[in-house]
Amino acid sequence: MPTQVSESPDLPRLPSACSIVFTRMKNTLSLCLLVRNESANVGKAIESFEGYVDEVVVVDTGSDDDTREVALSHGARVLEFPWRDDFAAVRNFLFSHARCDWIFHLDADETLLPGSREEIRNLVGRPEVQGAYVLRQDLFSADDPSQFTEMLQLRLFRSEELPQQVGRCHPHFEPPLEDVARTSGRQVVLSNVRLRHTGYVAELKPTKLERSARLLELELQDRPGQFYYQVELAMTLLQLGSDRATAALHQACVSLRPHLAAPTAPSHQAALLFEILLQIQDHNLPGGWSKDQVRELSARWFPNSAPLAWHRASYEFREGRFESARATLEHLKAMADNESYDKTTSFHPSILGPELHLNLGVCYARLGKLNEAIACFERLRNTQFADFAEQNLAAIRDLQRQFESEA
Incomplete structure (x- = not known):
């Protein structure tokens, strides 16, 4: 079982991950990342949200580079989860350790584009919103940032009553978040929040x-x-x-x-x-x-x-x-x-x-x-x-x- 928790040096040490009971903070935002051998990217990813999130939670699935150290140096709380061929399992573990009212799920090879931060803050303050799709720019050439297409991705959602994800590869919420939203009298909306994704070709x-x-x-x-x-x-x-x-x-x-x-x-x-x-x-x-x-x-x-x-x-x-x-x-x-x-x-x-x-x-x-x-x-x-x-x-x-x- 994943139990080890690493903390940024300027934060108090937490007890074992399996014994934590969180009190969620209202209208606050957890930035959540799943990583493995992302030392070249994770710092830039976290920096793009600097000043606009209330905590950063990183789950590492077995890096053998200095990914954990880079994340810690950027104020992240780093947890370890042994990889077991199941992206849904590790995402569910990641989301369950978010302390805040809202979660923004980010990949390590993504960054938030300027002009998006205020819209995120606006979204988390809207009581009728359960979650939001963002536009991810998939770059096809590192030499030409103008060459991209935009793809809608569900990345922002409330942490309370969050359904589990299923699927070893390309996991998704089950039941869909739209169904959860209807039950709660809320909605999942489209937003103008934009991410830049640099890892498409590498994938x-x-x-x-x-x-x-x-x-x-x-x-x-x-x-x-x-x-x-x-x-x-x-x-x-x-x-x-x-x-x-x-x-x-x-x-x-x-x-x-x-x-x-x-x-x-x-x-x-x-x-x-x-x-x-x-x-x-x-x-x-x-x-x-x-x-x-x-x-x-x-x-x-x-x-x-x-x-x-x-x-x-x-x-x-x-x-x-x-x-x-x-x-x-x-x-x-x-x-x-x-x-x-x-x-x-x-x-x-x-x-x-x-x-x-x-x-x-x-x-x-x-x-x-x-x-x-x-x-x-x-x-x-x-x-x-x-x-x-x-x-x-x-x-x-x-x-x-x-x-x-x-x-």
């Missing part, structure tokens, strides 16, 4: 993918038939290039099949499954599925999914359906312009930038709409696609001159 390293696959398989052994984890396992095994990916993908499709006639998706996780199905080779599709079926379902169930729109357009273009691809890319462009795309999933920001205009320009050129193609290519002059755009612009203008001379 795709083979060692982390292998750990995720192991945890997902254990989770499905514990609680078979969970569609969410079936899809996550299929995606993870595909990223690893595992020969087990086909069977995992088939199982996810079997679970979804009874719901195909429904007007709305039975689970948002179906969007990720459709992304997979639109990208794999036709001969790898599970029996009874077709790309056109996936294309139609994805457009009906998830019209505001940016990655699905991108993959639909790619499929339509490969099939020579240039008008359909153009319409899909125009829809994606409109979502990018007014930021109306679904922010519950992350994706590479390039599909909303120059690559979007490049492919849209090619569609217009294929359709013979040369003025529209020129407008798309001219937007690429100061991008990495400038040379390609210039070649296409020159070719289009040659065609225009040829048409004019023939006229």
Whole structure:
């Protein structure tokens, strides 16, 4: 059992963690972090909340660097919890040791962005709020902080009557916090609080993918038939290039099949499954599925999914359906312009930038709409696609001159 508690030198020593009974402080905020070998990040994470939280609680699952010492030097209360292949278990332990009225859950490779602190304080003072979603900026390049997408994450919530989390990997509250809020006459709200996440690319390293696959398989052994984890396992095994990916993908499709006639998706996780199905080779599709079926379902169930729109357009273009691809890319462009795309999933920001205009320009050129193609290519002059755009612009203008001379 986890019993060891480490304290910042300027705080009084606490008794063993298993014997603590806390008196919660009202409208105060605990910053809670789960860490392992995060000495390079944890200090910056805590510093981003400096002066706006009432305590910092860090649970370490077995660091062999100086993560604990860095956390202690930033005023954290550090507890140890032996890792046992269960993120839900360690999160529940972490949250149970928050002394304050509210909890903000932060990953060590995240920081709070300026302008968010006052909104957090406003949220914890609102009696009708049970919890809040924040916007996490997932950076895709350490060299270019402008390249990110924003994803909604539930990170701020009341500590009292907090349900347990379940799931060895990608844990979630059960029952959902929204259900708890309704019972209490409160609500879970969307906020403008923003985090910056720098670890997205690192999370795709083979060692982390292998750990995720192991945890997902254990989770499905514990609680078979969970569609969410079936899809996550299929995606993870595909990223690893595992020969087990086909069977995992088939199982996810079997679970979804009874719901195909429904007007709305039975689970948002179906969007990720459709992304997979639109990208794999036709001969790898599970029996009874077709790309056109996936294309139609994805457009009906998830019209505001940016990655699905991108993959639909790619499929339509490969099939020579240039008008359909153009319409899909125009829809994606409109979502990018007014930021109306679904922010519950992350994706590479390039599909909303120059690559979007490049492919849209090619569609217009294929359709013979040369003025529209020129407008798309001219937007690429100061991008990495400038040379390609210039070649296409020159070719289009040659065609225009040829048409004019023939006229």
